Amino acid sequence: MNVGIIGYGSMGKMLLDKFAASGRFDANSLYIANRTTGKIADAPDRYTICRSNSELASKADVVFVCVRPVDMKSVLSEIKGSLKENALLVSLNGNIPFELLGSIISTKTAKVVPSVTAEIDRSQTLVCYNELVGSDDKAMLEELLGCIGTVIELPEKELGMGSELVSCMPGFIASIFDVICTSAQKHTAIPVRQIVKMVLNTLNAASELMLEKEMSFGDVVTRVATKGGITEEGTKVVYEMFPETADKLFENTLEKRRLTAVNAQKSFAE
Numbered sequence: 001m002n003v004g005i006i007g008y009g010s011m012g013k014m015l016l017d018k019f020a021a022s023g024r025f026d027a028n029s030l031y032i033a034n035r036t037t038g039k040i041a042d043a044p045d046r047y048t049i050c051r052s053n054s055e056l057a058s059k060a061d062v063v064f065v066c067v068r069p070v071d072m073k074s075v076l077s078e079i080k081g082s083l084k085e086n087a088l089l090v091s092l093n094g095n096i097p098f099e100l101l102g103s104i105i106s107t108k109t110a111k112v113v114p115s116v117t118a119e120i121d122r123s124q125t126l127v128c129y130n131e132l133v134g135s136d137d138k139a140m141l142e143e144l145l146g147c148i149g150t151v152i153e154l155p156e157k158e159l160g161m162g163s164e165l166v167s168c169m170p171g172f173i174a175s176i177f178d179v180i181c182t183s184a185q186k187h188t189a190i191p192v193r194q195i196v197k198m199v200l201n202t203l204n205a206a207s208e209l210m211l212e213k214e215m216s217f218g219d220v221v222t223r224v225a226t227k228g229g230i231t232e233e234g235t236k237v238v239y240e241m242f243p244e245t246a247d248k249l250f251e252n253t254l255e256k257r258r259l260t261a262v263n264a265q266k267s268f269a270e
């Protein structure tokens with residue numbers, strides 16, 4: 001099986017590196033194309049650089065399109081005539097509906113949303129499929145994505161919120177704990193690097209504890225925040241004041257997602 005990746009940006013480079021490192025591919029079965037060809041790191045023993053997207057599409061059985069929404073239409077138009085008849089098209093953009101993608105190329109299509117945790121092979125990668133994709137292709141793609149972690153299949157309409165929960169979540173978690181660590185610094189002489197390490201290791205261990213013991217968030221709060229105790233003073237503040245922030249966070253991100261889809265729709269109509 002030949003795999004092709006169009007777009008050597010953040011996502012394309014990550015997939016290329018992971019697929020190349022998996023040992024499943026040699027230079028004759030892994031293809032890459034980018035608008036600015038000079039950007040692609042030259043590693044001829046690991047993959048083949050294609051001069052055009054259509055050249056890549058003529059060779060690959062699975063074509064990952066890792067470009068921004070604004071560039072999606074032109075890439076699809078370019079590869080339309082050369083895509084192999086049985087090829088699986090994979091969009092790394094979760095926001096462009098299958099209906100729009102299908103208006104340019106009506107073929108077996110998947111949408112894939114990885115997380116930054118793919119860097120340590122722990123992405124919970126979201127996938128959804130159009131109605132043309134059969135179980136063999138699903139199994140093949142899920143095995144391929146096993147190189148970067150686990151796979152969660154969702155219906156198309158849940159891909160937005162799913163992306164908030166696994167792809168955006170590292171950013172949400174990082175920003176929340178950035179605020180917490182900044183606040184902690186105001187009350188201690190412990191160096192900031194040590195504060196961050198203490199919080200991250202606690203976060204890590206608390207997550208593992210919850211997953212291993214099947215504990216809910218409420219279970220942990222009850223275990224730690226004894227009635228009338230010190231922790232309870234803190235958890236009370238979180239439950240009183242944080243819901244409004246969390247609601248606003250999802251309202252804003254989901255609205256931005258909706259606008260991105262509208263813009264993609266406009267760019268496909270041009």
Ligand SMILES: NC(=O)c1ccc[n+]([C@@H]2O[C@H](COP(=O)([O-])OP(=O)(O)OC[C@H]3O[C@@H](n4cnc5c(N)ncnc54)[C@H](OP(=O)(O)O)[C@@H]3O)[C@@H](O)[C@H]2O)c1
Binds near residue numbers: 010034035066
């Ligand atoms: N970054 C994330 O964490 C993340 C997570 C999940 C999904 N996604 C989605 O993945 C997609 C790619 O995101 P990204 O962050 O990897 O973007 P990026 O870093 O901007 O990379 C996009 C790449 O696409 C190339 N490109 C643009 N038009 C092209 C064309 N016509 N032919 C060939 N290559 C072309 C660009 O080439 P140049 O070098 O010429 O600019 C660039 O290397 C987006 O749709 C994004 O929404 C991103």
